Amino acid sequence: SAVISQKPSRDICQRGTSLTIQCQVDSQVTMMFWYRQQPGQSLTLIATANQGSEATYESGFVIDKFPISRPNLTFSTLTVSNMSPEDSSIYLCSVELHGRVGETQYFGPGTRLLVL
Amino acid sequence: ELKVEQNPLFLSMQEGKNYTIYCNYSTTSDRLYWYRQDPGKSLESLFVLLSNGAVKQEGRLMASLDTKARLSTLHITAAVHDLSATYFCAVDTSYKYIFGTGTRLKVLA
Known part of the structure; x- marks a missing residue:
């Protein structure tokens, strides 16, 4: 099955700033x-x-608030803009593909965001 | 609006016991998925259920789907501590997954 990676794995940010999260897949996926x-x-x-x-x-x-880029079939970014403490969450990317248990969405490891 | 509800939300059970987690959803769908999430981790795919009457089993876990009743079950047989995690069902509607509320399972030694 595909390998899905996310960067960063975690971050602590100040309110009012923006963070861009990257998601990389090792195979081409449509969505x-x-x-x-x-x-x-x-x-x-x-x-x-x-x-x-x-x-x-x-x-x-x-x-x-959440601009997204998808420049090619293996990569996407999500930006969390003008952050507030309410944006503190785990952000996960996923892709749908045929893997170990069948065709379903498989998830990246997540990005843990804390906004102070 | 599609709603996906799980019960119970929290489950504490003794090792060796059996139990069932229920996933009810409010609209027609023939595809349902089960995931496991360990604390601080991402989601791990467990089962893909694609038709009415589908049953899948792996180890001590067995999942089934009744599309007419809009119900899926995740049955745990002879629970062990390693099964402690949060379990989510997700319903597929037009390629969008709607996740259930989650069931936090704790298996006590």
Whole structure:
């Protein structure tokens, strides 16, 4: 199955700043997904990123706050802009592919963000 | 709006016991997935259920899907401490996954 990596693995940021999270996959995939998981909570889909088109955002998430790039079939970035403490979460990227248990979404290791 | 609910939210059980986690969802879907998340870690795929009546088993875990009842179950047989984790179900709707609330399982020695 594919290897999915994220950078950084964790960061502590000051409010009002921005952080860009990178997601790299070792095989070409059509769709990449970005999720947020707040402490002790479930996962919420932020947006779906297809190569060559604008990302599709879910209700409650906007491009100005979470701009996404998808320059090729193996890479995507998510920027968390103008951060506030409420943005403290784990941010996860995922890709859908056929892996060990079948065709499903497989997740990167996550980026743990703390905003002070 | 699609809702995916799991119960129980928290489960503390003795080693060697059996238990079932339930995942109910509110709209039609033929595809359901189970994941495991250890503290501080990402999600690990456990099962892919693609049709009504699907049953998958791995080790002490068995998952099933009843699309007519909009219900999936994750059955734990003879629990061991290593199964302690949070378990999520996720329903596939138009390539978007909607995750359940999660069940935090603690297996006591």
